[in-house]
Amino acid sequence: AAGVIQSPRHLIKEKRETATLKCYPIPRHDTVYWYQQGPGQDPQFLISFYEKMQSDKGSIPDRFSAQQFSDYHSELNMSSLELGDSALYFCASRQQGSYGYTFGSGTRLTVV
Amino acid sequence: AQSVTQLGSHVSVSEGALVLLRCNYSSSVPPYLFWYVQYPNQGLQLLLKYTSAATLVKGINGFEAEFKKSETSFHLTKPSAHMSDAAEYFCAVSEPDSNYQLIWGAGTKLIIKP
Numbered sequence: 001a002a003g004v005i006q007s008p009r010h011l012i013k014e015k016r017e018t019a020t021l022k023c024y025p026i027p028r029h030d031t032v033y034w035y036q037q038g039p040g041q042d043p044q045f046l047i048s049f050y051e052k053m054q055s056d057k058g059s060i061p062d063r064f065s066a067q068q069f070s071d072y073h074s075e076l077n078m079s080s081l082e083l084g085d086s087a088l089y090f091c092a093s094r095q096q097g098s099y100g101y102t103f104g105s106g107t108r109l110t111v112v
Numbered sequence: 113a114q115s116v117t118q119l120g121s122h123v124s125v126s127e128g129a130l131v132l133l134r135c136n137y138s139s140s141v142p143p144y145l146f147w148y149v150q151y152p153n154q155g156l157q158l159l160l161k162y163t164s165a166a167t168l169v170k171g172i173n174g175f176e177a178e179f180k181k182s183e184t185s186f187h188l189t190k191p192s193a194h195m196s197d198a199a200e201y202f203c204a205v206s207e208p209d210s211n212y213q214l215i216w217g218a219g220t221k222l223i224i225k226p
Contacts, residue, residue, distance in 0.1 A: 033214070043156070043202070043216055090156060092214075103148070103156040 004029075004093050006104035013081050013111050021076040021107045025093030029102070031055070032074040034066060035090040037106075043090060049074055050096055081111045114139050118203050118217035126225045131175075131190040133220050135203030138184065143205040145186040146214070147177055151199045159201070162186060173197070198224045 005024040013019050025032050031050045035043040036059075045058035049068035060066070063081075068074045072093075078085060091104045119134040137143060145162040160171025167179045177188045186203060203217040 035214075045214065045216075092156075102158070106156075 004091055004102050004104035006089075006091050006107050008107060009105065010108050011110070013109065015081055015083060015111060017081050017111075019078045019081060019109060021078070021089050021091075021109070023074045023076070023091030023093075023104060025072050025074070025091075026102055029093035029095050030072060031094050031096050032068055032072065033092040033094075034060075034074070034076050035092065037088045037090065038084075039087070046076070046089075078109075083111050085109060086111045114143065114205060114207060114215045116203055116205055116215050116217040118201075118220045120220055121218065122221045122223060124223040124225060125193050127195055128192050131188070131193045131197065131222065133188040133201050133203075133222065135177075135186045135188065135217055136184055137186065137203075137205045139205065139207065141207065141209075143207045145177075145179060146204045146206070147171065147175070147186075147188050148202045148204060149173075149199050150202065150219075156202065159188070193222075193224050195224050195226070198222055 007022045033048040034046040037043040046060040047066050048056040052068045064078050066076045088106045088108050090106045115138045117136045147159040148156040149159050150156050159175050160169045162169050162179045170176045175190045200219045200221045202219045204214045206214050
């Protein structure tokens, strides 16, 4: 069965660089969520999109931005990277009106 | 505001013993409830979910959880632990009123002793 695809799986960046993470939801899923999980921490909600519009915003830094495209995939853009941005970034998708999320395997970002 | 409490950041059980991971939520309205598992260096995987149907929910890998409204609990159990169950387990809730945003528990690390 199709799953949520995230790319890249691993990413190493230097401080002050930019990074773009991609998330491809399950077909027919119109809602995408981004989560950040720091080392030894529980996942934190960053931002969500429904039908290409931002639907909710969590603890996303101003240096980050995200969008959802017409094919429902989403991209998380991260600028002026800091060491503290090193984390596992999860994307989850679901179909509006249903419950239960499907998570991607995550992108592990390491900032050096 | 909705909150989720997982009692015990670490739970250690012997292989073959009962696994019990506790989760309590705060809500006057029964929300949707989930248990996710995260194996080392992997993404989150849904174990099971409660969506106002049967109060005893069976999930993958032999896990099950019981929704108890009177106790606002959704504890996760497995009769016999396997070494492969060693992972971190997250309880989460979502409500329609909050646009189904997941509220996460802090997680419980399950350690299996040989």
